[in-house]
Amino acid sequence: MDMDKILIVGNGAREHAIAEAIARSPQRPMLYAFAKSRNPGIIELAAEYEVGDIDDGEAVGDYAEDSGIDLAVVGPEGPLEAGIVNALVERDIPCASPTKEAAAIETSKLFARELMDKYSVSGRNSWEVFDDPSKAAEFIDSQEEPVVVKPIGLTGGKGVKIVNPQLTGQLKDMEEAKAYASRVIEEGIGGSEEVLVERLLVGEEFTLQAFVDGKRVVPTPLVQDNKFAYEGDTGPFTGSMGSFSDSNHLLPFMTATDYYKAITVMEDTVSALGKEGLDYRGALYGGFILTAEGPKILEFNARWGDPEAMNVLPILEGDFLEICWAMADGDLGRVSFGFQEKATVCKYLAPEGYPTNPVEGKRIEIGDVLGSDALVHFASVDQREDGIYMSRSRALACTGVADRMSEAERIAEDAISKVQGPVFYRKDIGRSELVEKRRKHMRDVRRA
Secondary structure, X not given: OOOOEEXXXXXXXXXXXXXXXXXXXXXXXXXXXXXXXXXXXXXXXXOEEEEOOOOOHHHHHHHHHHHOOOEEEEOOHHHHHHOHHHHHHXXXXXXXXXXXXXXXXXXXXXXXXXXXXXXXXXXXXXXXXXXXXXXXXXXXXXXXXXXXXXXXXXXXXOOOEEEOHHHHOOOHHHHHHHHHHHHHHHHOHHHOOOEEEEXXXXXXXXXXXXXXXXXXXXXXXXXXXXXXEEOOOEEEEOOOOEEEEOOOOOOOOOOHHHHHHHHHHHHHHHHHHHHOOOOOEEEEEEEEEEEOOEEEEEEEEOOOOOOHHHHHHHHEEOOHHHHHHHHHHOOHHHOOOEEOOOEEEEEEEEEOOOOOOOOOOOEEEOOOHHHOOOEEEEOOEEEEOOEEEXXXXXXEEEEEEEOOHHHHHHHHHHHHOOOEOOEEOOOOOOOHHHHHHHHHHHHHHHHO
C-alpha cells in the first residue's frame, strides 16, 4: 500500500507542530511542505520542501498536483484568504482546512458579526461599523463605556486598539481612538476601508480550538494566550508571547459550565455557516473573553492558533492524520481520540525590539536547546548554511509538558533561556504569580 502524501502549507511554529503531529501517525505518511522560508524543524520531517509564494494558488496547486499530494493542511490565515484551499480542491486534492468563503469567519470581522446576529448565536457583543471617519468619531464620543477599535480584515493579531480612559485616566485616549479609526478607514488597514467599534468587554481571555467536519464540532483543551510583549501584561500587542493550558483541560479561572457555553457558541456558528451554504472543514479557533455574563466571542480564526497549536497537538492521543482525513471527508464520527491529562506552557522567543522595531537578519545559537526536555518549534526563521537566522517576527517556541503547570513552566523556561542572540521572551508566562493574577481578576469580575 502506498503511503499518503501530505502537504503542509506554511513555515511557522504552528506548521512545525502540525507536521510533527502528522508524522506521529502509524500510517507513516510522506510529508511535503510549501513554504516562504526554510524552517529547520519541518525540513527535518519532510520528504520534500519547496520555497515559494504561499499565497499563490496556482503555484501551490501546481506543486501539489505535480507531487501527487493526497491531502493538504493550510496553516496560516493569509493563504486561506487568498483561496489556496479552493485552488487545491479544484484539482481534486482534499483539504483539512476551510475554503476562502468559509474562512471569512476570520478574514472579515464584519462577516462574522453579521452571521452571529442573523442566527442569534450566543456570546456576541454589540458593535457598529463605519466607513466615514467623522461618523466613527461621533459614535466614539457618544459612548459612556470604553470601546475597542478594530480593522475589519487581517492584521496579524496586532491591529486592535483598546480605548479605556476609565482605566488609564487619560482622556486623550478617546482622541487616539478617533485618530486610529480614521487611519484604518483612510489607509485601508486590514484590507477594508471600514472600521469596527465594539464595547470593551472585561474579563479573562481564552482560546477554544476544535476539529470541524462541516457539522460536528469536537473541542480540544482550553488555552490562554498572552499577547502583551512584556512581563506583567505590559507593552504593545504582539502575535503572542506564549500560552498555557492545565491538566484538567480547563483553565484555573474557568468552570466546566463556562467551557460548555463556549462550545455551544462554536457549534452554533458552524451551524450558521452551514445554513449559509458554507461547509466549514478544518480547525476552528474561538478567541473568547470570559465575562461576568459568561463567555463572549472576540474573534474566530479559521485555523490552528499560533502558539495554541503547540499546547494542544502534542498531548493529542490518537491519529492526527486520520482526524485530518475525517475533517476533509466530513466524517469525524468515525475517529476516536482524546487528550492526555497534562499541563502545557509555551514560551515564545522574539528578536529584540519586537513587535515595534525588531532587529532583523540576526543569527541565533540554539544547540543546547535541542537537548532539553522541552518541545522546540521553529517559527519565523531561515536555515542557511552557516546557521539559523531570524526575521522580524517571533523566532521559536519552547513548550513544556508535565503533570502540573509549574513543572511545565520550568521545562519551557530551562530550554528557552539557553538560546543565544539578540532575543527576548516573557519569563512570567505559566508562572504561579501570573496564574494567580488571572484567578483573582476573574473572581473580581464575577463579583462586580
